[in-house]
Amino acid sequence: MLSLKDTPGLQLQTWHRNLGPIIRLNMGVQHWVIINDPTIAHELFSRNGIKTSDRQKHKFTYDMYSKGGRGIPFNKTSKKWKNARNIAISILSPKYVESFTKVLDTIIDKAIKQLEDETEKNGSVSPMHSLKVVTFSAMLRSLLGGSAKFIASETLDDIIKTTEVMFTYSGPEGDIDSFVPQLAWINKRSKHREEAEAIINHRDSLYKRLIQDALEGDQDCLLKHIYSLRDEYELDETDLLVMTSDLISAGGDPTALSLAWLFAILSQNPGVQMKMQSEIDSFVARNGRTPGFSDREELPYTISVLLENIRFRSVTNFGVPHLTTQDVEFLGFFIPKDTVVISSMHAMHMNENVYENADKFIPDRFSGSRKTWSISSNGSFEERDMYAFGWGRRICPGIHFAEVETFSVCVRTLARCNIEPIIGLDGKPEYVDLDSILPAGLNFSPKEYKVKFIKRG
């Protein structure tokens, strides 16, 4: 268990290389089965999804964060989960996201301007916080409507920080009690537990305030719509609080991390940037406007780069672990009931049997791909390009929202500026270390880095 270290994604990749596509780990009293082969993962999570879509009772994510069975990502496969997930799917639908693009573009343009201004003032800028401001503001605006415009920047920073801390506690190390029940009495009084409880109390008061302001405001918003459905879906105030926290956290953090990887990668690949910019520029010359998501088919190289980005650095170490509710027999394997089953996300995307030269950033490997991420991830297994959004009944309901945000941030940024590395004292470029990963619980995040956003002439 301890050998998973701070960055489980990298450790699992090494184990898969040495041991093969399916590994069993003894995590104290729990058994984990970890997979880095998409065909095996598809058989297990999608074809046997009815037996493999539950979640474990992780001390932090289930007992504390989800208050023992509320919300979506960490909830068991209960009626409450199904109802909350159905609401999420309906509000994250392409039709809704389409109606939101103008607001999104305004949020993005403001952030790009800040990145340009800070580069001009200080010579370089760390883009991570600005990217989080974009993705969290987008989720807040989409859920809380106009009232989110008046959220103070300190409150937004508080929401971002609270989410980062919660993600950190969501990794295996946040669940020592379930691995080693004999230690539960020690953990009950540990500083780690006190801090975890404090962050949840803080989350609760922060979100209660946000929800109350949105519901009392005179602007129409999705949250009011969700509240109007609560009797029909048998959800109480606590369910709605956890669900709001789910949508803002799951909707805000991973997309920003994916964009942070993208900017780090682009800063050291000027040729890739120029090719994308030439696609964007010729669209602008033909149409007199910056391309939006509905124009994506006219930017085939950009589609390939964004796919390769999410393959190359896939944002989560292993998605969110699933749990078997029955024994499963498939492809000659036997996995007993109550086993934690995991898609080894980073190792799967680095699997040489699936992607040739997997450790190289090669957008052209996706040159024929045109399907949206949502269609490809939810369509036939054979046509799936990548696996970053998980599997089967638990597949991420925010894929379309994430793709629209990623596309819009990337295209609007490259239309206005070049992303360049900083220059060291020796006059040479200092590239971001793409192998340096921040220990961040469930997430697979780049460490803070600085680059330059230079206005194009």
Ligand code: HEM
């Ligand atoms: C690049 C961005 C994103 C990535 C890589 C990502 C990835 C994932 C993964 C791997 C899972 C677990 C799937 C499984 O258990 O098999 C998940 C679940 C989830 N995601 Fe995302 N996600 C992203 C963006 C979003 C956005 C924008 C939202 C919008 C609110 C969202 C909402 C959720 C929710 C609610 C779940 C829980 C689903 C369930 O357990 O039924 N995600 N995501």
